[in-house]
Every structure is written in structure tokens, then in C-alpha cells.
Amino acid sequence: MTSVNDAVISLSCGAVRGLWRGEPGDPGSSAAFLGIPFAEPPVGERRFAPPSPVPPWDGVRDATAYGATAQRGDTGITLIPEPSVEGESTLNVNVFTPRPGDADAALPVLVYIHGGGFTSGSPASPWYDGRAFNRDGVVTVTVSYRLGFDGFGEIPGVPSNRGVRDWLAALEWVQQHIRDFGGDPSRVTIAGQSAGGGAVLTLLAMPAAQHLFHAAWALSPALGDIPAPLARERSERLADLAGVAATLEGFRSVSEERLLALQRDAAKVASRDPLAPLTGILRDGLPWGPVIDGELLPRATIESLRAGVGAEKALVVGATDDEFTMITDGIRVPLRLIPAALLLRRIGVDPEVVGPYLAANGSQRRKGGAAVIGRFISDSIFRSTVVRAADARGGADTWVYAFSWPSPTRRWSLHCLDVPFWFDGLDLDGVSAIAGDDPPRSLADAVHGSAVALVRDRDPGWPTWASAPGTARVFGGPSSAPDVVRDAYASVAALV
Structure with a gap:
């Protein structure tokens, strides 16, 4: 019927x-x-x-x-x-x-x-x-x-x-x-x-x-x-936790639900150091994900882009300013008296990188050690990837952006905040939790409009990275600042 x-x-x-x-x-x-x-x-x-x-x-x-x-x-x-x-x-x-x-x-x-x-x-x-x-x-x-x-x-x-x-x-x-x-x-x-x-x-x-x-x-x-090799090591560790052989038969004998629980247990960090989970992310990366297997993925992504794979395709790539700084907000108090340089060294940052990185992030440094660590995590995982990908593509059509509007409820321009603007769904359930009760309609028009322009016309509407190296479109920056700038990602220079 x-x-x-x-x-x-x-x-x-x-x-x-x-x-x-x-x-x-x-x-x-x-x-x-x-x-x-x-x-x-x-x-x-x-x-x-x-x-x-x-x-x-x-x-x-x-x-x-x-x-x-x-x-x-x-x-x-x-x-x-x-x-x-x-x-x-x-x-x-x-x-x-x-x-x-x-x-x-x-x-x-x-x-x-x-x-x-x-x-x-x-x-x-x-x-x-x-x-x-x-x-x-x-x-x-x-x-x-x-x-x-x-x-x-x-x-x-x-x-x-x-x-x-x-x-x-x-x-x-x-x-x-x-x-x-x-x-x-x-x-x-x-x-x-x-x-x-x-x-x-x-x-x-x-x-x-x-x-x-x-x-x-x-x-x-x-x-x-x-x-x-790291993927195989992690799989063998999971098999040990499950008490089975690291074979197809062994893994098939364990329910999906049981493996999920074991994966969560394996990812837990047993340490009283509040920085330990962050150190683990920087050292080990994501626990599961695409594997450089020499077949489907013959080499690392950035290397493939540098070799010209996908160069004929248009790419827009960008990130929010403070993807993960929300995480370090919870440890602001214990970190407040520790110098930012010492904090970066504690999480394993190369001493030769610490000085240039802090020099390029002066405004963030003034917000305290937790803000510096949060920005560094954001830069290491997300924002430096943006720059490396854009640089690797050379003269290919690549547009870079930064989403800089700070959440009125979570302080920062945080991870996921840009998604409802990109989809133009500001009135959807859950959006107010990170975007407040009155998110700017003009920002959604700009972000979503750029996405539509790429999909329809293969051009989001600002200069490419190759035509003006370092250029990025800034969504949600200060009203007195230009929308297109040459230094939106200058803070990650020490990491790339």
C-alpha cells in the first residue's frame, strides 16, 4: 500500500x-x-x-x-x-x-x-x-x-x-x-x-x-x-586480549561486540598523568584506520599526493582553529603554573620545534598552558595535515580554508563545530549545544555556499593555494579582518 x-x-x-x-x-x-x-x-x-x-x-x-x-x-x-x-x-x-x-x-x-x-x-x-x-x-x-x-x-x-x-x-x-x-x-x-x-x-x-x-x-x-607492521602488531595484541589465535578462524570465533569491548580496553591509558592520553595520540596516532598495505594503499597519503595521484581533481581542505583544545580545558588548573615550553617537552615535542612553535603561537600562549597543548594537538593531527596536503599537490587545484568562529558554549572553534554550517542545518537537534541558540546565518550561507560552489562549479570562490601560496579563506574570523588571508596556517610552520 x-x-x-x-x-x-x-x-x-x-x-x-x-x-x-x-x-x-x-x-x-x-x-x-x-x-x-x-x-x-x-x-x-x-x-x-x-x-x-x-x-x-x-x-x-x-x-x-x-x-x-x-x-x-x-x-x-x-x-x-x-x-x-x-x-x-x-x-x-x-x-x-x-x-x-x-x-x-x-x-x-x-x-x-x-x-x-x-x-x-x-x-x-x-x-x-x-x-x-x-x-x-x-x-x-x-x-x-x-x-x-x-x-x-x-x-x-x-x-x-x-x-x-x-x-x-x-x-x-x-x-x-x-x-x-x-x-x-x-x-x-x-x-x-x-x-x-x-x-x-x-x-x-x-x-x-x-x-x-x-x-x-x-x-x-x-x-x-x-x-x-604496526597494524599487524595491534591485531596480534587484540587476539591476545581475546584469547584466540591471530587468524581468520580465531577472530571469527569472537563476536563483534566482544572485539569492540576489547578494542576500547586496549585504547585505555593507565596513568595518573593528565597528559598521558594526549601523548599517546601524538606518539601512536589513531588505533585503527587505513593501512599502508602496499596494494590498495601503496604508500602514505601525502607521498601519493606528492607523486601526482589525484592531481586532476579539485580539492578543498581545511580545519577549525582549535580542534581539540576543548579536551585540555578539563586540565587547565593542574597545568596553569607549568611553563608552556616544559609542557610541550613533556608530551614529547622535539626541543628544536618548541621554540619556533611557541614564537608562532604567541596569542595562544597568553591563554595558558592548556590552550597551548590543545592547539598543538590540533595542529599536529589536523591543521598540519591541511598544509602538507596542499603543499604536496603542487600546482593542482587546491583551496584551503580555516574555520575560526568560536563556539559561544565551548569557547573554542572546536572539532565538529563547522559541520552544521557546512550542511546548512543550524536548526537541527543538538546544534545549539556547540553553536549556541543563535548561530550566525551569514556564516552558514558562506560555508555551505562554498561547498555548493565546489560541487556544482568545481571552484569554491577564492584563490588557490598554488596561485598564492599560504592563502586561505577564513570563515568566521573577526569582522575587522579580511576573509582571505596569506597566513591563516602560519602557526603550523614549525610542524611541516
């Missing part, structure tokens, strides 16, 4: 029923098709296997509710609301479109990859709804992928980088089916934030992915780039 709000279209794999938001044909209306599988459920014999195509189905598949997520259970309070959805069919896509079934519409396409450190996150977040992009003539797709060990752990004789292979399979699905949703498969832009931004750079630098998209936007990219 159908209703007036149903949107039914036929794909080569079968028919799907979505849901109209608004009256079909009215300005601003769009349809959502949720939880469409792009691969078979990765369970049983398919667990730890590459994604396998879904056989065609008969009848009409319901696509009016989000599909199962690889993220399991209640993750607690997070900056972005990302719910977990139970079920086995975790490899699915959500498609938001203003022109369902119109194969001649040929609208540009945005494919968004969620973040979460490659161990959490959910494509079912209301913040990732493509409604605003649909309003601006862009078909939007959000994708799921396997997380943590299931997605990225090393197992002898088993294909590596299964989470990466999930991204590729989802993008292949888009190439095959997006025309039926009104999209143009030759005009696909990939985007993501945090680990999702790292995924974007990974795909941009991956030879096997080049035919799947033509432009990219990486928000606060956090790269995995885990060396294969």
Missing part, C-alpha cells in the same frame, strides 16, 4: 520506496531513500571479507528508515548526534534527492563519509541530511563502512583495508545507480569530516579510486596511514 508521500523508483537491482519531504514539485521539496544496501551484510562467512554485491530483489524494498550501522550501542554524549541502529545489513547508503526517478536531470552529486576516528560514527545522523544541498540542486549520498578491527584490522591471508573497500564499493554503487536518483555519475564530489576527511584524502591519493569522483572536500582530515 502506498501513500501520497511515497517516492518509488526502479533501479537495476530492484525497486525502492522512499519518502517525500514536502509536496513533490514544490520548491525545496526532496525525497529521502534510506538504508539501501550496497553490499551484502558482512556477517558469518562474509565477515572480514571484501564487500560483495547485493543480488537483485523482487518487489519494492522499503527505504524510509535508516539502515543498520556498524557503530554499536550507546556511545554516550558526542559532539555530533550519531545514533546506532541495530541489524546486520550495515553496508548501506542514504540518498537525498530533489529529482527522484528523473534520469535526465543530471544534477551534481555529493557523497559524504562520516567521521569517528575509524572506530565510531554513523551515517544516520540528522546533521548529515542532504535537504539543504537538495534545495541547491545537489543529490546527496551518505555511506556506511566497517569500523575498528572489523574494518581495518590485519589478518593473515585476508584482504586488508576492508573499510576502504567499503568506500570503494559504495562509490561504485553511486556510479551504477545515481542517475536513477537524478544525479550525474560524472560529477561526483566526495566529502567527509575528521576520519571522514581522512577518508577523502585517502581516496584522493588512491590509484584504484580515481574513476569514482571528480572533486573532494576534506573537513578537518585525520589520516590513518598506519604502517602494515
